[in-house]
Amino acid sequence: MDIDIGARLRSLRAQYGLSQRELAKRAGVTNGTISMIEQNRSSPSVGSLKKVLDGFPIPMSxxxxxxxxxxxxxxxxxxxxxxxxxxxxxYKQVGRDLTGKALQVLHETYPPGADTGRNMLSHQGEEAGVIIKGKLEITVGAERKVLKAGDAFYFESHHPHRFKCIGDEAAIVVSACTPASF
Structure with missing residues (x-):
């Protein structure tokens, strides 16, 4: 089976929103190198392709x-x-590969008593969600609140946070995180 490396590289570059010039600069190669690979006018060595892919970065596999x-x-x-x-x-994610994507959408199910752990979570970005079913205790920094079906949350994810299901039924949440970092 022949693999169209040029088309794959062009599609990957488009997903990241990079011009050939931007990718060349990131990878430390010439603009012409990127152009020749994408046009299948040059078959890169493994080392050359690895160098180009480091501009994203993405593993060769x-x-x-x-x-x-x-x-x-x-x-x-x-x-x-x-x-x-x-x-x-x-946690069920909408979409498989979020490489280069800015948004992550999750369908979350917390069985009764389940929580995200004693250690608070903290990461770059923002999170928002709507409780679909059950009750979920959400702690963000020093603030804590139990939310029920129909209630929602929105916060900057760098604030330490955790989630815990309260009650006898599972809590179902649909949430979004940006950038896609969870």
């Missing part, structure tokens, strides 16, 4: 394994959500 086609999936059935967690709390 992901470059060959991921789908960088320009066809973007818009609609997802519940079975197509990507489970990104192990353990009691279930």
């Amino acid at each position: 992901d470059f060959f394994a991921s789908d960088f086609s320009s066809r973007r999936k818009i609609f997802y059935s519940k079975d197509e959500l990507t489970r990104i967690s192990e353990g009691k709390i279930e």
Whole structure:
């Protein structure tokens, strides 16, 4: 099976919103190198391709394994959500590969008593969500509140935070995080 390295690189670069010149600068290669690879007029060595991919950065294995086609999936059935967690709390993500994406949307399920742990979470960006079912105790910094179905939250994620299911039924949340960092 022949792999169109030029088309893959062009699609990946477009997903990151980079011009050929910007990618060349990041990777420490010439603009002409990027152009020749994308036009399949040059077949890069493994070392050269690795150097170009370091401009994103993306591992070479992901470059060959991921789908960088320009066809973007818009609609997802519940079975197509990507489970990104192990353990009691279930996090299902809309979309598979969020490389270069600014937004992450999650469907979260917290069984009764489940929480994100004693250590507060903290990361770059912002988070927002709506409680769909159950009750969820949310702590952000020194503030704490129990939210129920229909209630919502929005905060800057660099503030230490944690989530805990309160009551006898699972809490279901639909949330968004930007940038895609969870």
